[in-house]
Amino acid sequence: MRFLVTGGAGFIGSHVCxxxxxxxxxxxxxxxxxxxxxxxxxxxxxxxxxxxxxxFKSIEGDxxxxxKLDEIFGSIQFDQVIHLAAKxxxxxxxxxxxxxxQVNVEGTVNLLEAARLAGVKKFIIASSSSVYxxxxxxxxxxxxxxxxxxxxxxxxxxxCEALGHVYHxxxxxxxxxxxxxxxxxxxxxxxxAIHKFAKLMYQGKPIPVFGDGTTSRDYTYITDTVQGVMAxxxxxxxxxIINLGECHTVTLIHLIELLESALNKKAIIQWLxxxxxxxxxxxxxIEKARKxxxxxxxxxxxxxxxxxxxxxxxxx
Numbered sequence: 001m002r003f004l005v006t007g008g009a010g011f012i013g014s015h016v017c018x019x020x021x022x023x024x025x026x027x028x029x030x031x032x033x034x035x036x037x038x039x040x041x042x043x044x045x046x047x048x049x050x051x052x053x054x055x056f057k058s059i060e061g062d063x064x065x066x067x068k069l070d071e072i073f074g075s076i077q078f079d080q081v082i083h084l085a086a087k088x089x090x091x092x093x094x095x096x097x098x099x100x101x102q103v104n105v106e107g108t109v110n111l112l113e114a115a116r117l118a119g120v121k122k123f124i125i126a127s128s129s130s131v132y133x134x135x136x137x138x139x140x141x142x143x144x145x146x147x148x149x150x151x152x153x154x155x156x157x158x159x160c161e162a163l164g165h166v167y168h169x170x171x172x173x174x175x176x177x178x179x180x181x182x183x184x185x186x187x188x189x190x191x192x193a194i195h196k197f198a199k200l201m202y203q204g205k206p207i208p209v210f211g212d213g214t215t216s217r218d219y220t221y222i223t224d225t226v227q228g229v230m231a232x233x234x235x236x237x238x239x240x241i242i243n244l245g246e247c248h249t250v251t252l253i254h255l256i257e258l259l260e261s262a263l264n265k266k267a268i269i270q271w272l273x274x275x276x277x278x279x280x281x282x283x284x285x286i287e288k289a290r291k292x293x294x295x296x297x298x299x300x301x302x303x304x305x306x307x308x309x310x311x312x313x314x315x316x
Contacts, residue, residue, distance in 0.1 A: 002026040003233075004078045006111065007085030009033060009042035009058065011187045012126070012180070014049060015226050016082060020233075021053040028076065031085065032062040036092070037190050045187060063107030066114065073118035080122040080233060081115055083108065089191065090130055090151040090277045097152035104156035105163070112167050122174045124232045127161055129181040129218065129245065129282045130154035139218075139285040142179070142241045151277035161241060168239035176237040178228065181245030181284045185222030185304065186311035193252075194219075194305070197259055197267070198312050206270040213253035213269075216281045218245040221299035221307070231293035245284025246297045258302060262309035 003020050007013040008029025020027045029046065033039040046058045061068040063085055087093070087103040108125070115123070132140045133148045149155045164175040188195045197207045228244040250258075256267050289295035299307070 001079040001233075002028075002077065003080050003082060004028050004030060004072075004076075005082045005084060006030045006063065007083075009046050010084065011189050012183055012222065012225060013084045014045040014187055015222050016084065016229050017049055017056065018052070019226050019230050021049070021056055023230075026055065027053075028057045028059055028078075030059045030061055030072065033060060034087075036087070041190070063110055064102060066110045069110055069114035070117075073114045073120070077118070078115070078120050080124065081111065081120055082229065082233075083111060083123060083125045086126065086156075088153070088189070090153050091275055093151050093153035093156070094277050100152045100156045101159075104153075105159045108160045109163055112163060112173070116167065116171050116173065121172070122236075123164070123167075123176075124229060125160060125164055125175060125177050127177045127179045127241070128154065128157045129179055129243075129284065130279070131158050131161070131179065132279070132282070134279055138281060139247065139283040140243065141285040142243055142288055150279065153277075165239050174236050175239050176232050177241045178232065179241065179243045179284075180225060181218040181220050181243065181282055183220050183222055183225045185308055187222075188308065194255070194259070194308060195312070197256065198263060198309065201259060201263055201265040201267050202312075202316060204265075204268070206268040207256070208270050208272050209252060209256075210272045210278065211252075211274040213256070214251055215278065216249035216251050216283070217255075218248065218282045218284045219250055219255070219301050219304065220244065220246045220297065221304040224297035224299055227297075228289060228293055228295045231295060235292070240292070242289050242292065243284040243286055244289055244295065245282075245286055246301070247284055247286045248301070249281060249283050250301050255301070255305075258305040259309070262305050263313070
């Protein structure tokens with residue numbers, strides 16, 4: 001099959017591209033190599049994949065450029081689109097709310113429209129656990145009300161879910177929205193807590209901890225997330241929303257302790273006030289993913305942090 005993976009040079013995207021290529025698919029990555037973090041990191045990801053899979057193609061382009069998208073879909077007939085590209089991060093979205101809507105919402109509708117006109121019928125789209133907001137019920141289930149996002153990033157992902165439903169309802173596209181829960185592992189973005197903390201700890205610098213360290217996240221190792229994405233490529237959904245998490249929570253302070261052990265470094269903590277837009281907990285109910293996808297996360301946080309630390313130290 002022929003796949004387009006948007007955001008294919010990034011953390012999750014590069015792993016998805018590799019998994020697709022290992023199955024013998026033809027894979028194109030579309031990425032704009034945004035300067036949100038060093039673009040050379042993403043270019044290195046692409047180089048690693050191309051070394052292992054010479055048929056892999058990388059296209060540089062922006063989702064906001066509708067003409068570019070029409071050119072791509074006019075010249076290549078894709079069987080499926082895996083849409084992972086986005087402006088990411090809750091805290092940065094608070095500083096640039098309009099930009100997040102432009103890239104995430106307008107970019108998504110541009111992609112859907114270009115694909116629709118080209119006859120592409122199947123989409124897998126990345127959503128986020130952030131859409132649940134401050135949810136009083138845990139674990140979070142796909143049928144929970146999600147009417148109160150607390151960051152521009154979360155609002156943009158909710159809008160993408162609504163667009164997905166519209167394109168299924170009106171144009172009969174097969175669309176599944178995947179709500180990712182704090183994915184980590186090799187190639188993780190350097191701005192995310194695990195990677196950021198590891199680098200600062202290794203350098204003997206303070207790590208910023210917002211709040212009292214009791215916030216909890218459902219950390220999901222990259223191979224488990226990719227397993228869920230790959231399962232979606234083999235099924236039809238009509239329209240559906242599915243959580244992809246690990247189904248366990250880890251407090252921030254325990255996460256730091258695990259990093260200390262894996263890196264053999266003591267953390268210097270800089271305690272800071274809670275950040276606007278942060279939620280106290282994320283916690284995935286994954287029964288739907290288990291039933292529909294055969295999803296079965298197998299890497300617990302202790303193992304995952306050790307694997308991440310091994311990768312991090314090998315690159316340091």
